Amino acid sequence: MSKDLQQEADTSRKLTVKERKSMFRRWIFSAGLGYNFESQQAPSVAFSMRKALRKIYPNDDEYIEAMDNHYKYFNVTPQMGNVILGATLAMEEKDGIKSKDAVQSLKTSLMGPLSGVGDSLFWILFPTIMGSIAGYMALQGNAIGAIIWMAIYIGLYWVKMWLFNLGYTSGTKLVTTLGAKINVFTDAISTMGLMVVGSLISTVVKVYTPLKFQTGKVALSLQTGVFDKIMPGLLPVCLAGLVYWLLGKKSWTPTKIILLIIVICLVGSFTGILGIAK
Amino acid sequence: MPVFLQNILVILLAAYMAWDNGTGNQITGNWPVIIGMLVGLIMGDVNVGLVIGGTLQLMSLGVAAIGGSSIPEYGVATIVGVFLAIRTGASTGTAIAVGLPVGMLTLQFDVIMKIINNFFAHWSQRLLHEKKFEKIDWVFYLTVFCWMLKYVIPITLVVLFGTPIVKAVLHIIPTWFTNGLTIAGGMLPVVGIGMLLRYMPVKKYLTYLILGFVAAAYVKIPVLGIALIGGAAAYAIYQHNSQKLTQEAAVVTDSNQADEGDDFDE
Numbered sequence A: 001m002s003k004d005l006q007q008e009a010d011t012s013r014k015l016t017v018k019e020r021k022s023m024f025r026r027w028i029f030s031a032g033l034g035y036n037f038e039s040q041q042a043p044s045v046a047f048s049m050r051k052a053l054r055k056i057y058p059n060d061d062e063y064i065e066a067m068d069n070h071y072k073y074f075n076v077t078p079q080m081g082n083v084i085l086g087a088t089l090a091m092e093e094k095d096g097i098k099s100k101d102a103v104q105s106l107k108t109s110l111m112g113p114l115s116g117v118g119d120s121l122f123w124i125l126f127p128t129i130m131g132s133i134a135g136y137m138a139l140q141g142n143a144i145g146a147i148i149w150m151a152i153y154i155g156l157y158w159v160k161m162w163l164f165n166l167g168y169t170s171g172t173k174l175v176t177t178l179g180a181k182i183n184v185f186t187d188a189i190s191t192m193g194l195m196v197v198g199s200l201i202s203t204v205v206k207v208y209t210p211l212k213f214q215t216g217k218v219a220l221s222l223q224t225g226v227f228d229k230i231m232p233g234l235l236p237v238c239l240a241g242l243v244y245w246l247l248g249k250k251s252w253t254p255t256k257i258i259l260l261i262i263v264i265c266l267v268g269s270f271t272g273i274l275g276i277a278k
Numbered sequence B: 001m002p003v004f005l006q007n008i009l010v011i012l013l014a015a016y017m018a019w020d021n022g023t024g025n026q027i028t029g030n031w032p033v034i035i036g037m038l039v040g041l042i043m044g045d046v047n048v049g050l051v052i053g054g055t056l057q058l059m060s061l062g063v064a065a066i067g068g069s070s071i072p073e074y075g076v077a078t079i080v081g082v083f084l085a086i087r088t089g090a091s092t093g094t095a096i097a098v099g100l101p102v103g104m105l106t107l108q109f110d111v112i113m114k115i116i117n118n119f120f121a122h123w124s125q126r127l128l129h130e131k132k133f134e135k136i137d138w139v140f141y142l143t144v145f146c147w148m149l150k151y152v153i154p155i156t157l158v159v160l161f162g163t164p165i166v167k168a169v170l171h172i173i174p175t176w177f178t179n180g181l182t183i184a185g186g187m188l189p190v191v192g193i194g195m196l197l198r199y200m201p202v203k204k205y206l207t208y209l210i211l212g213f214v215a216a217a218y219v220k221i222p223v224l225g226i227a228l229i230g231g232a233a234a235y236a237i238y239q240h241n242s243q244k245l246t247q248e249a250a251v252v253t254d255s256n257q258a259d260e261g262d263d264f265d266e
Helices: A002-007 A017-028 A042-056 A060-070 A078-139 A144-170 A173-203 A222-230 A234-247 A254-271 B003-022 B032-043 B046-059 B074-088 B092-129 B133-172 B175-187 B189-199 B206-217 B223-251
Strands: A212-215 A218-221
Touching: A017 A042, A017 A078, A017 A144, A042 A060, A042 A078, A042 B092, A042 B133, A060 A078, A060 B092, A078 A144, A078 A173, A078 B032, A078 B046, A078 B189, A078 B223, A144 A173, A144 B032, A173 A234, A173 B189, A173 B206, A173 B223, A212 A222, A218 A222, A222 A234, A234 A254, A234 B189, A254 B092, A254 B175, A254 B189, B003 B032, B003 B074, B003 B133, B032 B046, B032 B074, B046 B074, B046 B092, B046 B175, B074 B092, B074 B133, B092 B133, B092 B175, B175 B189, B206 B223
Parallel strands: none
Antiparallel strands: A212 A218
16 A cells, blocks of 8 residues: 555655654554644644654744644544544645644544544444453453454554555545545444443343242242343343333443442342342 | 462552553453453463453443543453452452452542643653753653552552452442342443444444344354344445445545545544
8 A cells, every 4th residue: 555655755754654654653552642622633743743743843933823723622533543644644634724723623523423423333343242252252261252353453553554544545535535424334333332231231241130939839930930031131132121211310420330239239139139140 | 379469460460451541452452351351361370360251341342432432441341350359259240349440430530630641742842842852852751650640559459458348348249239140240231332333324334233133132143243244234335335436536536535534533
């Protein structure tokens, strides 16, 4: 892919392939580290663009003006940030300080849609699928799942490099080529996420009660005799519904809900209402 | 491996984890199963590391720091749990009982760090205006160093003082308590699931949620199989909707460029 870049090199190109790669690395190895509540990932953006922009703007004043632009609010899934930064780099390299406003609007207009895809893929789909596979393997003392996970994430380095180059070669065209399509993609991929989540409710969530009803001589187990007869995973589904509802309330954070569940389980274990699932 | 060297390596792993998870690499990330394996490797008992890591992995499924939101530090919980289980011989239930609270307390460091980073961000921009360009890098490295401290501080405390405390606690923890935590371990994945459902368009695609549930609960298809069916559905929907999009674009050529990117959600 770097060959393609060299072929289209013309007089407007001020950066070498090596310098661009260095910028990519500065971003991917720092993306969320400067994270703050005011400008979020902006310090990392400034850090990663600093050297490449210096080459583009030898004039101190222009350089400061251009860098100031990158200290503004920025937040994107780190893996997808490459695309945006690649595109802004190409724009600034081509048009210099004149591109300042265009750079800013490209950044703000693309970070939402790209985070939508990035979060779905890198934070939800992959870790959820791989996590449940590797997690169950690990419970049996099998490390293969965890090792494959690491190997895939190491391999992603080159995918991210490709994304960076995609952004760089597209430049301003990025908004028109990706723009609306990316939202369609995020929307579609969420069906995959929802199917996986639906499956997890019945396989990963475990609620079990050892309670028994004594009617005359016959003991009826509440779990196997009633709940499982109605529907497999009846209690997990009810619990999932409850948590979903609670999360919609402003006063309930995930951490509070985790504490609530732990308390319920302790009480349940003490009174014998809840038991360890078999 | 000597005890001293193990301690150092565990603390270094915590530092690496903080760095790796804050970047776009996430090779170890905060993923409990990977961290558990690595701590197990350092401590000389990979099996214990995998079992505790795997348990915490399943507990934390779907709990993701989307848009930089703060969630319990399951990676820290894993390091603490595996470290103490191997040192003291505590059971998986007890290890998680000790690890999880530390992971939740570490969350507070995360919030503090993001406030401190604000100060670093302004410092770095001030240096830019003073034309001390090279120093910007050094301020950033300082940020990274502080960022690592958010994991290094709690883990160091646990490494130094955790073992005797846990050994003392082991004798007084009643069985119902560790059982209760094991039960909680089975129930907690529901929090991640709830968070995912809040993030995704449940009402629009309820069909697929139900399909996924039925495929797993009744038909017993493994998760990868269900993901593939979901992928097929996603592909069909994408094809359909992007075709619709190009048709619409053909009708109204330039009116759809103005409303992009306004659905940015945290």
